[in-house]
Amino acid sequence: MAAHEQELPVPFKRYHIDKVWRGENTQRGRYREFTQCDFDIVGTTVMDADLEILLLIHSSFQSLGIEGLDIKVNHRGIFNRFLQHLGLREQGDEIMRLIDKRGKIGEDKLKEELHQLVGSENADTILSYISGGGDFMNTLEEIARLAGGHDDDTRRLAEIYRALEEMEIAQYFSLDPSIMRGLDYYTGIVFETFFRRLPDIGSVCSGGRYDNLASLYTKTALPGVGSSIGLDRLIAALEELGMRKGEQQAADVAIFRVEEDLAGYYHGIARRMRAEGLSVDVFPERRKLGQQFKLAEKKHIPAALICGEEEYQSGKVTLKNLQSRTSYELISLNEAIKRARTIASGPAAE
C-alpha cells in the first residue's frame, strides 16, 4: 500500500488469502510459515472502518455456520488513558504483557506480579478495569469512569455498539477490557474471536487499528484497521466441531456411466445441471451398478443420476436418493435438477 499509494483509491479495502511468514519465534502450533486470510481498510481513521471489519468477522463465521460466536472487543486508546490517569504510562508495555499472559499464568500470579510492578492499590485498580463481565454498555461506562470520563474513543465504541444493535447482531460481541493484543503497533480498537464451544483453542480471528504502522515505509499518514483468520487453526476448530462434512461431499450428484456410447450425452447433462448451480461428478468408468453405488458412497455424494437405454430413448432420467434409497424413475431432467437440489441440501430439506 505504501509503495502504491499514488495509484490506489483511498480508503483502500483489501483482502488476501495465502501463505504468510512469522517474524517472531516459532512455537508449538505457531509455525514459521502458515496460511492466513486477512482483510484491512487502510487510509482512514473513521469509526465506519472499524465497524466494517467487525461485520466482516461476524459474517465470515456466520457463513460457516458457527454457533456460539464471541467477538471480544477492546480499545487500546482508552486503556492508555487509564494508565496515564494512574501515572503508569511508562510501565504500559510491561503491564500489557502481563495481562496478555493471564490465560497462561492464572489470576493469582497476575495479581502478584502486578502488585510487585505497580503497588497493590494500582494493581487492584487495573484488575478491576480488566475484569469486565457486564454487558457491553455497562462495561464501557465502567472503563470510561476509570479512565477519567468519556472521550472520542469511548464514544466510538458506543457508536459501534449502536450500529451492531441496529443490525441485530450485537449479541455476538462483548467488550472485554482484558484484550490487549500486546503488539506495539495497535493504537485503537483491538479484538479477538472465540468459539464458545472451544474455549481452549484460543482466538481464531484477531486484529485491531494500527494508525502508525505504515510510517515505517512512507511519510504519508496511512492509518488502518484490519484482522486475520489463521486458516490452519480454523480448520482444526471446524474438525473438532464436526463441521467439515461438506468438504468431504465430492459433488451433489454422480452421473453413473451405464451405456457404452453416451459419454457426450452424460457430459451434456452434467453441463446443464452445473449451469443450475449443482456440482456434478460424471463417473468415467462403466462398472457394475453396485460398484458405482459404492464409489458414490465413498465420495459422500448424496444422489445418483442414471440414464440407461430406456431413459435415453424417452429423453428422461432416473434419480436416486442414495441416503433414503428412494428412486424417481423416468423423470424429466428439470425435475431431476429440482430433486437433486433438495437432496443435496440435506435430509431435513426433503
Place this chain on the structure above:
Amino acid sequence: MAAHEQELPVPFKRYHIDKVWRGENTQRGRYREFTQCDFDIVGTTVMDADLEILLLIHSSFQSLGIEGLDIKVNHRGIFNRFLQHLGLREQGDEIMRLIDKRGKIGEDKLKEELHQLVGSENADTILSYISGGGDFMNTLEEIARLAGGHDDDTRRLAEIYRALEEMEIAQYFSLDPSIMRGLDYYTGIVFETFFRRLPDIGSVCSGGRYDNLASLYTKTALPGVGSSIGLDRLIAALEELGMRKGEQQAADVAIFRVEEDLAGYYHGIARRMRAEGLSVDVFPERRKLGQQFKLAEKKHIPAALICGEEEYQSGKVTLKNLQSRTSYELISLNEAIKRARTIASGPAAE
C-alpha cells in the same frame, strides 16, 4: 495420490491452484516458482477421463469469455506406432525433440535435421505425418493410415471427437499430429491450448495421459490424465486481449456515506443487497458528494446508492447509474437491487 491410495476413491479427481516449482532449467518467462492451476483424473485408463479433461479445458476458457479458442489434440501412442512402422522407434525421443523445436528452428531446418537423422524418405514421411491441417476426422484417417491402420488409440480419438460433436463444441478442437509434449512420461493423448488472437504467446493449457508416472512411487498401477494452466501466462494473455476490466471493478454498488448516524443502517442495506448476489462497497468516510463520486469512479463502481435524511425517513433509497448519470430517486430497496443488477451487467443490458 501414491501415498494415500488406500484411502482415496478411485478414479480420483483432483485440482490444485497454487505455487509449483520447476525442476528443469529456468529461462526467460519460465521461472523456478510460478502459479499453476492443474487438474487430473487418476486411477483409470478409460476414454471418458481423457474427454472430461478436454471438456474442463474448454469450459474454463469459455467461462473466461475467450473467443478463438483452439485446443490442439494429438496421441503419443499413434505416433509411436507410426515410428515402429517405419523402424524408427529407437530414434523416437530425438525425433520428438526436433518436432517440438519446429516453432523455434523453422520448417526448413527441421527438414534438414530430420534428413540427417533418419534419411530423406523417412523424413518426408514424418513431415507428412505431422503436417495435419485437415479437419479432425480426415487428419485422423491419414495418421491412422501412416501408422498401419486403426487400433484402440485411433478409435479412442474418434470416440472423443464424436462426444465433442454431440456436445456441439467440436469446433474448438483440432487434431494436430505435430503436438508432441516432449516429456517422457506422456503415454497417450496430449494437448495444447492456443488463443487464435495471440498465437505468439504459446500454449496456455497443456497436458496429456501419463499411465506410468506414478510407478516412481508405488507398485500399484496409477494411470492418469491431466492438464494445467499457467496462471501468470494466462493473466498476461488476458491483459493483452484487454479482458481484465472486470477485475478492476471493485464492486457493483457503492453505498455513499451521507448521514452521520446511519452506519448500521447502511451496512444493513449492504447485507440485504449482498444476499441478492450484489457486491457492495460501503464507503466509510462522510465526504462531500463530489468526492464520493470521484472515489466510485476511481474504483470503477458503476452504481451509487444514496440514502439521506429524506430517503431514510420514507424507507426509500436513491440509486444513480454512474455511467449514464441517470438517477432513480426515492425508490424501494427491492427496485434498487433490480436496477443495480442491470447496471452492473453493463451498458448493453440496461
